[in-house]
Amino acid sequence: MKASPTLASNMQAVLVDLIELHVQGKQAHWNIVGTNFRDLHLQLDEIIEAARGFADEMAERMRALHALPDGRSSTVSKTTALAEFPTGLINTKDAIDKIVAALEAAVGTMRKVHDEVDEQDPTTADLLHAFIAKFEQYAWMVNAETMRASASVTTAEPKK
Template identity: 35%
Template sequence: MTSPFKRSILDQQATDGCASVLAPALSTLVDLALVLKQAHWNVVGKHFHPIHEQLDEIVDTVQEASDSIAERLVQLGVSPDGRAATVAGDSKLAVFPEGFQGGEATIQLTSDAVKCAIDVLRFAIAALGDLDPIGEDLCIGISADLEKHLWMLQAQEC
């Protein structure tokens, strides 16, 4: 798709390179928000309430992050695609199991999902370094936020 903007921030090759890593990051983050809500709705057991609340906090972070990635794509003249079919096809996350999950399983599954999203972002960080320092910085900040959430999730597995 051709950009609707008269001026480009980056040349076409750099824009294409950025889009090739930011688009999968966007899909993965949109999927992560959905996975975390699925976990939030279906967690049961002894530690239900704190896990339920913690997952909502992470969802807020992830939704803000996906919006920032989508807006960066737009700034580069690339149309972000957050449609369900695209997200399902491009997300790097494993499919979250259906049904109720106990607290321990929820922590393990959501920790794995957050770690996968961090891996996608770290790949993007490495790829964006020479192409787009602004996009790189954006991904660094998002990764830092998710790494803090991962620490707080994993601490419950000890």
């Protein structure tokens, strides 16, 4: 099978977010300070490893479908859906907010392209399922670092 231009474009959108998530994770990892530093530092290692591995899986899947992955830094910075990570030292609470937002943005891209990907290549959609499940778990775990037991729990939005 050869990827259509639409499938290749959707896979590329996921790829750049995965690469950016890896890079942002490293930036946070190197520059976090404050309460629960070590816990967050170690959690970031897990997220970084997953993002890097998933990026490699996506790029190799693209090549298997005769599409050309573009992981150049200029391409990533121009096309990622993730907000830019701040420079310098960042306290753990702010880093948690930024990392959760980055995880959610990467998942958002995956969910946005999912249906078109699934129509053209269910195998690639299966990869997205695994990526989404892992990153949503990480977002919950990282976010739990600053949640209080009195926090309200939201319910899922009704399906439309």
